[in-house]
Amino acid sequence: MRDPLATRKKTVPRSRRRAVWVVALSVLGAVLPPPAASAATVDTNASYVLVNRNSGKVLDVYGRSTSEGARIAQYARNDGAWQQWQFVDSGGGYYRIRSRHSNRVLSFPSTADRAGLVQTTDTGLTGQQFRLADSPGGYVRLLNRAGGKAVDVLDSSTADGAQVIQWPDTGGANQQWQLVRLGADTTPPTTPGNPRTSNLTCTRVTFSWSASADDVAVAFYDVYHDGQLMTSVPGTALSADLTVVPGATWGLYVNARDAAGNVSQASSTVTITVPQCQADTQPPTTPTGVTATASGTSVTVRWSPATDNIGVTGYEVLRDGVQVGSTSGAGATSFTDSGLASNTRYEYRVRARDAQANRSTPSTAVAVTTGGSCATALCSVTRVTTETDLPWGLATLPGGQVLFGRRDTFELVRLDPATGAKTVVGRVPNAAGTDGEGGVLGIALASDFTADPWVYVMHTSSTDNRVVRIRYTDGALAGAPQVLLTGIPRNKYHNGGRLRFGPDGKLYVATGDGQNGQWAQDRDNLAGKVLRIDRDGAVPSDNPFGTPVWSYGHRNPQGLAFDSQGRLWEQEFGNSVMDETNLIVRGGNYGWPACEGTTGDCDEPGFVAPKLTQPVADASCSGIAVVRDALYIACLRGARLYRAEISGESLTNVQQHLNGTYGRLRTVEPSADGGLWLTTSTRGDKDSIANNSRESILKVELGR
Template sequence: MRVPFVKRKSTARRSRLRAAWVVPLAIAGIVVPVPAASAAVVDTNASYVLVNRNSGKALDVYNLATNDGARISQYTRNDGAWQQWQFVDSGGGYYRLKSRHSGKVLDFPSTADRAGLIQWSDHNGTNQQFRLADSAGGFVRLLNRASGKAVDVLDFSTADGAQLIQWPDTGGANQQWQLVKLGADTTSPTAPANPRTSNLTCSSVTLSWSASTDDVGVAFYDIYHDGQQMTSVPGSSLSANLTVVPGATWGLYVNARDAAGNVSQASPTVTITVPQCQADTQPPTTPTGVTATAAGTTVTLRWSPSTDNVGVTGYEIVRGGVQVGSVTGAATGSFTDSGLTANTRYEYQVRARDAQGNRSGLSAPVAVTTGSACATAICAVTVAATDTDLPWGLTSLPDGQVLYSRRDAFDIVRLNPATGAKTSIGRVPNAAGTDGEGGVMGIAVAPDFAADPWVYVMHTSPTDNRVVRLRYTGGVLTGAPQVLLAGIPRNKYHNGGRLRFGPDGKLYVATGDGQNGTWAQDRTNLAGKVLRINPDGTVPADNPFGNAVWSYGHRNPQGLAFDSQGRLWEQEFGNSVMDETNLIVRGGNYGWPRCEGTSGSCAEPGFIAPKRTYPTAEGSCSGIAIVRDALYIACLRGARMYRAEISGSELVNVQQHLNGTYGRLRAVEPSADGGLWLTTSNLGDKDSVPNNSNERVLKVTLGR
């Protein structure tokens, strides 16, 4: 039986071993095989992924480590830099395999059977040299020059993280590797076309599409609904059978991906409405036991849960005959109504609903009178403006007026809070939609705006996402935009988009992964990151990686805010399990795509855990703001605003407000008077059609 991986000896011990390998091998009687003729040809200017024949998984730097002695394992192929290897010619038919991620080479610490494969600084020793021995089917074996033994997956394992060792050359499938050349391919496939559905049932649907083209070849198709990845299929497939949820309305689309990890733009979206699995015309029972209590200008309702022949899915709250909120879940029995008028009598009723839209009767009314003053966090909410487009980003000017971006209309509006008057200050040149969530997104102004009036904008162009700035002169945007940062990958979804100036005077930028999780871990790529630049677009000298990257391993961050200690908090969309709130540190790795919130390979060393997570059904949160060290989080799918107090480095006393009252909430920003600005995103937020919405800009007055 093979023994487990043994940790490498100290550097001093290793130096002595190295000398023994290089010179005295013949004296010790060890015969090193002479390289045999091999048809395997490698391009020393390219990068390769090595895929094991037995497991189908790639040779991988375990835990994305960069240190000498880090273990090499196998892992599900994702074509990240930690799975990319360059062949460096050592002469005589031997090569060293250099990691694109760490710059170190593959290395065996001894010539013994079962010695674990590691990475080590390149010294061109024979223990770091390998020749390629052909196997059937285009696979090769990697034979070490010092030992003559093959790189082998321990015990024929097919598990992620399985150790790689050396073992006498048997030619087994666990010793055979496919060389997938990446370095020469930087061209993305074309977008898949003509998506269409068939065989729709209450639990499944078939999605088909027309093939993409690629200069090398399409390796995979990735299928999404509304920005959430559902599955991937091989590039030879032009359809996929998908699991769906009864009653859901989903927008399905597909991306093409090649072996080098290049991802296409998305196909058009095809919308499906999934039927229920059984007819249901019976409404839930009417809620009973409804009570209402007031604390200042906030009212809390409670009731006993209803029953249903199939299942209750939620409740609707009616105030004065008008629905003002909703909650989800069969067992839910409470609702908080915030921002009411002091010394005012309100009457409430509650009704239950099921998955097919059957609604119970209204409960018996219950009346309550609010107190004389606000005693809670949310004191009042008023509508400051409405808009037919999506108010995506928002910022305040020194004079108290507000600028907000209209995502799909590509312009920026100035709002006078005192009068409600709105004025377009100009359209952002070269902006483009993505038939999804791209367009004109985050905006910001620097603290010295009065003296140096630039408006900073992140927007999607026809080719990328970029950060620009435009002069604000005479109340309008003037001149051509100055491009500060370009080349941020774009796609239908996952564009990020938030901008925030820090107390250090630097501009922080949230970027999505462009629907390519590999990019989030690639520190040379601007996707899936929090970026940090100077106001003129140059890179600060103290950035951790010598480029604009400040932190990495993010999926789709859209919230940035600084607390009173100057620390940066970030809000990030998960895929299908959970969203997360993170405290960002310089150079930090937040785990995507291996880790989603606390789900997945989150225990790997080097990953930074979120401070709080939220089920996606209760989250899909976009913007965040901090006022008096309370964090406010605006949520889309969750249709609510969370409030959490910052205590040390943790979030405590988490509350929910405006649950269902205004629908999907996108941006939340501090106001000049110590309150909040809040925007909705209820209609047309998953397309790029301008002026097909009916949204509100809300002013929130805060209490304690």
């Protein structure tokens, strides 16, 4: 079975650590640039992965078996030893192909059509010998000496686990293999230029760009909107036809990727606003049957569904004539308004909206009076201050004042909760934006901050993401930063960024995959990980792999929090299906990119399953905090705060609060008095432009 900890380790200097991965793609018939080896240039001292031209997947010892006769299949590339092959010269232009995992060689036990490829002990038989016949585009066909037939993926399958057989040599794409030499290419392509769109309709758009350059060749272009992968196309293509959503506003960009898996920095963003497919000026009907019920200082509003000539897409809830929340979907007909004043009368109305922002007239008002005390989880929410730049990282200073970072101005600010007064305490040197979500990200303070006053910061630079610490003296940052950890890959999105000190005194760091999912599985790369370091940047002796890596297989984690038992919880962005909340274990593999939440190839032995998943449309959550063993999750796209109770290793009694009340929520942190600090991220959070936001820092009083 597949051992998740058996991934090949490389001895590459940190400054040159690059992944050597290829994302599994179907590129039927595509002509890709020449690979690292051909029939004429194969190196018998090197190790290769063999990538099928039709499926984009690689030759793999099924089940990671070392047994005699184990079958050979194709599988998504992970560069494990069970996917690494060496070519042993047999003379006469033939080679035996030996597994680095089992030390056995590829073999056909007969010359019959459809005979399955297996691994056997190397005896030099002709069924174990293969000739490399060149194919157009730098591919090779593997022709067996015994029967003269080609190594072929059965039925041209693109599925993981598909059987590899022999078949008469037809030269088809499913018989062509790219020999990618491991460790031979560490230079990423240049950034694609001149991104542009054309032919925009309500369902499609053509996105184009100028070619990147690479020291070997560009193999693929990966097209994203707002951090979500939409499609990948061959390196010979300079455009992609994309499916879009009517009414959506998206930011499109593209990365270049070479055959070794090195990924460029992202292009600039092209913003599109997709038109609706049909004109609609008719508003929905007015919601009826509105009721409001108080429970302490919270009110639950319910109503009957409205109708529309095309379709209701959601509802807006008004308190005393001002919108305080919203729901999405025609069936979402309830809303809980939390953190209200006690013994106070409120009036609620509800209006329906459709996809083209037509709104019904508000419903008849219903009145309700709150109770005399808080009987729910959230008792009150107070806006302490507003911000023109994005408040991202936040930590509580001794005495109860707050230190937070402005992501795009690179400043740290001290906030007095009693007065709302703010003081800039300094600017983080060498910080840089990414025209996306980079900048000054997480901050953390150790428990003995008073005696040893260092402020720990994770920030993006012009070359990487890094962790530094800066002395805090007389209420200001003092001196040059001490750099603790460098070489964390950066990109427009997927920079991770959260810092958290554990009860063991170690600093934990959440890093994104740098928009290269395969880096998340490479334990010698710092991307897509939870890292653990000493306060001076040293690697603790009990880390599982002798590196800063504590867990891996993460896409873009931005939430870290410890519970009362000292266990680490993590919040992670999914791509388009599921976000996930994980309980982090030492050395654990959390499955990305093979597995997103509980979707994809999640049955891989050793993958650690999430404790909670949330649909991306209702979540896209960033920060988490634990107070009295309740986990609070701040969500951006979902514009809500989840609360879940920690029960053993499970999360139970999951509730939603502040749904749409304050917009996109970025950071949640415990406050000194047992409540929460909460920051918004509603404008300007997908660029690096300073002071183009309109945000709030909120103080939340908690109840039960």
